[in-house]
Amino acid sequence: MEKTYQPQSIEQPIYQRWEDEGYFSPQGSGAPFSIMIPPPNVTGSLHMGHAFQHSLMDAMIRRERMKGKRTLWQPGSDHAGIATQMVVERQLAAQNITRHDLGREKFLEKVWEWKGQSGGTISDQMRVLGDSVAWDKERFTMDSGMSAAVQEVFVRLFDEGIIYRGQRLVNWDPVLHTAISDLEVISEEENGFMWYFRYPLADGEKTADGKDHIVVATTRPETMFGDAAVAVAPDDERFTDLVGKFVELPLVGRRIPIVADEYVDKEFGTGCVKITPAHDFNDYEVGKRHDMPLINIFTDDAKINENAPEKYRGMDRFDARKVVVEDFDGLGLLEKVVDHKLKVPRGERGNTVIEPYLTQQWYVAVETLAKPAIEAVENGDIQFVPKQWENTYFSWMRDLQDWCISRQLWWGHQIPAWYDAEGKHYVGMSEDDVRAKYGLAADLELTRDEDVLDTWFSSALWTFATQGWPEETQDFKDFSESDVLVTGFDIIFFWVARMIMMTLKFTNKVPFKTVYITGLIRDERGDKMSKSKGNVIDPLDLIGGIDIESLVKKRTYGMMQPRLAEKVEKNTRETYPEGIQAYGTDALRFTLCSLASGGRDIKFDLNRLEGYRNFCNKIWNATRYVLMNTEDQDCGQNGAEAELSLADKWIISRLQHAEEAVNRAFDTHRYDLAAQALYEFMWHEYCDWYLELSKPVLWDENATPAQLTGTRRTLVRVLEAFLRLAHPMMPFLTEEIWQRVAPLAGVEGETIMLASYPEAEEAKKDAQSEADVEWLKGVIEGVRNIRGEMNIAPSKPLDVLFRNGSEQDKARLEANLAFLQKLAKLETITWLNAGDEAPMSATALVGDMEVLVPMAGLIDKDAEIARLQKEIDKAAKDLERIEGKLSNESFVAKAPEAVVAKERAKCDDLKLMVSKLEEQKASIESL
RNA sequence: GGGUGUGUAGCUCAGUUGGGAGAGCGUCGCCCUUACAAGGCGAAUGUCGGGAGUUCGAACCUCUCCACACCCA
Structure with a gap:
């Protein structure tokens, strides 16, 4: 064997052999045990969080396999609708082609082509990590089997009235032209302004303090074209008299009412809030309560539409904002502008400001699905680890919104709905199926819904759709009710909860019995790892190593802002002046496991x-x-x-x-x-x-x-x-x-x-052997301590004497002479009987027995006194505390007998120890 | 504003029903002793965030305050 451990040379050949031999696939006749991998995004690569979760999953699955279970670790990836579409569109853009130039069919061919080339990145990484997944069962959420399951689920939910089509506010990406999920919207605080606008009161009304207008504060002036009301708090005395009256909406000239609503915070802004139900989620709710009209003022591109005065039509939302403010100012209706920090919702993918936007979409009514999903956790069929997270799950499940499942993309599961010329929709497995199902004439023209389903809709079916459902296959029976799900807390809502709902609904089984929620891996300073911060660590670099230049290049690659890149480079060089060594997979995995303590x-x-x-x-x-x-x-x-x-x-x-x-x-x-x-x-x-x-x-x-x-x-x-x-x-x-x-x-x-x-x-x-070895270690450590404290070289053989030993000590000594001599490096060992003379020595105590190392020529008198004093002080401190305890009557009276006895014994030991050490010290001092 | 979590050695963190404060890394000293210097041996280090309470006894239970983090609005 090599003299040092060289992970690079052993790891991959072993993996290759395991894979070739088929060890990863379910085998044997034991009870089934399965883990479904959280399918990573096919466009991505594995980051530290994945490496962490995979290390844990693999550890679990390997242990269960060794315990004789018939194990399946199901691998696969998800098709990542938006992300994938964007990657391919960007490639096309480099050739000056849009997806519309190609058309849907050709474009999808391109996507599959891309997937064929790049989809292997993650599997390669998993092989490096040593993941013992069943490669022969690998699935992709766009596989035909998955697609069939998705369609089946959609049709059945539609037929039951759980899936419906409706008009609601969604998170709209005006650049990508699609609805996106809450998860894909990142709201972060940004510096902005709060504009204070005067809205003139109609019909000659006056405020309590005699003004002819009220003032609303807004961060989004351009939405005022869609205002449907001004709201005040019901208990706000300043405005009580104005509730039910009207204001004249400037620039538009529309009369809108003043209403009272709980939503308004008296303390915030002016206490008057403009309500724009078609462009704000809170306002939408207020609007519903007061039966307000929904006035949509944007186009799909977030440009002002025909519902606004002509002057503003066609303007981009941010241009319109400037103009609106100018026009208010020109009319003398701009009271003031103050700096204001606000949360701006941006799309995860394109960083576009996301618009709450009124559209027709497909929805899942989650209420009936949620109930059993809550119960499954309440009654323990599904358990979260750490248990704490169940609260997070419940709090979300109790406050569910219907789930918007349609996306205006091409890449994904196309919705199995067809429309006739009047826009009436029909849902079925195919156009023929629809015609048969609804009894439609053969010549009735039908067009298929262009939209696709949210990627999470298919991942929600992951545990059973991967196992052959809707067929009742053996795999489905054995593995679809998986044992553990390992994932991060950030997707409890988006994935875990939805999997539970869908799986219970369609299989009457839970998707997993345990949900193990991992913490989030941060960098050495505690910051979240992110590309833009440039503090991402690639697990593969920890395994294989990377030199500093390559690391800097990797971290700053594609960074648009030179200043940021500079900062990233500086930090990187500071943190890893020598780059990163190759530590190997095992060391990384073991480290990650050792960090899995349940913390966040x-x-x-x-x-x-x-x-x-x-x-x-x-x-x-x-x-x-x-x-x-x-x-x-x-x-x-x-x-x-x-x-x-x-x-x-x-x-x-x-x-x-x-x-x-x-x-x-x-x-x-x-x-x-x-x-x-x-x-x-x-x-x-x-x-x-x-x-x-x-x-x-x-x-x-x-x-x-x-x-x-x-x-x-x-x-x-x-x-x-x-x-x-x-x-x-x-x-x-x-x-x-x-x-x-x-x-x-x-x-x-x-x-x-x-x-x-x-x-x-x-x-x-073997308790006896353990006690004997404890004794042996005590003697050896005593001698080593004296060596260390007295600076006696480990190589120097010592003569020692044992004094005041019991019969047991003597027996142990005789039985272990060779061990003692070797490990404490002793020349001779002398047993002293009572009354035998001993030379002046440094002393170590092992129970009652004294181990003596003669001082002559070796040990400095003062040093030994100091060493003994240190030991005495330590013991005396302990003794003091314990004596205090024992002299407390109520302790002796009320504490359990065993505890008191233990303290008494400890007290006796310490007393003896102190007196022996004192004695020893005195005799050296008297020298 | 509502919720959740965290605060223990210089750093990163354990501490299972309340009963002697621990580990790894780092630090200091000695040592290339025939597995290992990516090592061996020895040592030092803590008002367990602050305060109050319950208890014979609190890092652990209760209350309160402080700091930080995250989620939701």
Whole structure:
């Protein structure tokens, strides 16, 4: 084996072999266990969040597979309507072609062509990450099977009256010309203005303070053409008398009423709000309450339409805004303009300001679907982890809006609706089906709805449509009710909830039993990773490494603003002066698992990754040691006689505890604790102690073959078990090593992937050995402490004496002489009986027993006094606290007996310790 | 404004039913000891955000205040 761990050279060949052998596909006859991948956007690439979620999903699926389950991790991607269409349109634009030039059919051919070329990016990344997904079952939301399911669902929901066509306000992208979902709208605070407009009162009315106008404050002057009323708070005394009166809308000359509505905040602005029901979501609601007309003043491009005075028609909304303000000013109706911060809704894709816009769209009436979806979580059929998120789910489900599912795009599932010349719609599986279903004449002209469905509509069917539904296939039966969904909290609404609704509706099953919500991976400073901030880390760069120049190039590529690019470059060079090293997939996966503690935000710290890369190296080197000492030797595979040492029994016992801890952590979705338990066991028990304890046996010329076999057997067996235990989190390293170690451990199998997952065995726990090793460690650490504090080189052999030891101490000493000599580097050990003289020594306490290191020539008197004083102070502080506790009568009276007894014992120990240390100090001082 | 969450060592974070404050990284000292310097051994480090309450006992439960983050309006 190489001297250091080189992940690059082992990882991909192993993956290739796994894939070729078909290990990822469901197999065996165990109970089914499935995870459906949240289908990534086909235009994208995997980011840290994906790497995080995939690491967890793969860990789960690998463990269940090893436990003998028939596992399916379903891969696939979604067709990402807008994003994909835009990518292809941009390519066409480079050749000066629009999609309209091509026409729908040709354009869609181009999209499929593009998908064929670029759609593989994500699968390639997943292979690098080691994802054990069933590639032969990979699905795309535009596959024919998915399309059939989508159509089936649409038609059935329509026939039940759950899908309907209606006119509502939607988020309209005036550049892309489509409705978009709330998710695709990003509202962020921007600097703007609040304009104060005077609206003259009609019919000679006056305000309470004698003015002939009221003042409305608005951030969107141009929408005033669509004003339907002015609203005031019902309890606002300033305007009580004006409710029911009218104002004359300037520039338009229309009379609009003054109404009272709860929506208005008295304190905000002037207390008078212009209500534009066709162009604002809140106003729409107000308008509905007061039966106001919906006056749409925009075209699809957000230009002023014919409902506004002629002068303004055809103006862009922002040009119109300027002109309206100027005209108000000219009329003396502009009271003031103040700076104002406001949330501006922008489209995620084109950064266009999104317009609330009145259009005909298809909707899903969600009320009847929501009820069972809420119940499924209430009654525990579906559980969120961490449980906290159930509240988020409920709060959204209780306040549901009907779901707008149509999009004015070409790329997506075309809506199976046809219109006759009068615009009446018919829904069915095909035009023929529609004619038959509705009894339409063969010569009646029908045109199909041009629009497509929201991408989320098809992803909502993901768990069952991927498994063959509407056919009752075996896969559907086995896997469609999946076990765990792993996803981020940002799509609980958009995806998780909708999946639950649709799946319950059409299959009467839940889509998943557990929803594990991951935290959001942030950069080292706690900022969200985003392209525009230039702080994105590509998981593949952590795995394969990247030099600083390439990293800067990658991060600033395509940045429009040079100033921003400069800043990004500076930050990048500061944070990664040397670029990023290659840490390997296993280290990354293990790191990500160790960060999965259930928190909301996760700062990604490269030091952590480095630490776990070092852990990989530690495992690697421990293996080298094991192989050096076991290869070509008898490790008991063939049943040779084996005698287990104390260390052997101890590490076997500790392994049971580790197995227990890891399994418990997995079962409770605490992957951080599982990682911690693996780390702790491997590094601090197996490597730090057990390997060292194995040396005195293996290097003992007088060791019997049975003793040698016992230790070799334990070395390989415990390592082999650890590899299986760790495999779900670090698949490559463990496979590489397992291939060599398993035969020595007498374990057969082609791959660790299909080996059994370790479970603790109660019978292998050995409390006596654990106590004995604790004693051994106490002695060794005592001596090491003296060495360290006194600056005695580790290489210098020491003579030590044991004083005031019990029979048990003596027995332990005799049994473990070799261990002690090797690990504490001792020349001689002398047992002192009562009354024996001891030289002046530095002392370590192990229980009541004193371990003495003679000072002559080694130890400075003052230094030893100082060291003892430090120990005394520490013990005395503890003692003081405990004595205080015990002298408190109510503590002794009311605390549980066991607690009191424990404190008493501790108190006695400390007293003894302090007195011994004091004694020792005094005797040195008297020298 | 409404809701949710977070605040523990210099940094990143654990802390399971209230009963001895922990880990990793970093820091300091010693050491190339035949698996590993991506290492070994040893050491230092905390008014557990502030305050009040419940309790024999609070990092943990209750209230309140402060700071920060996110979601919704």
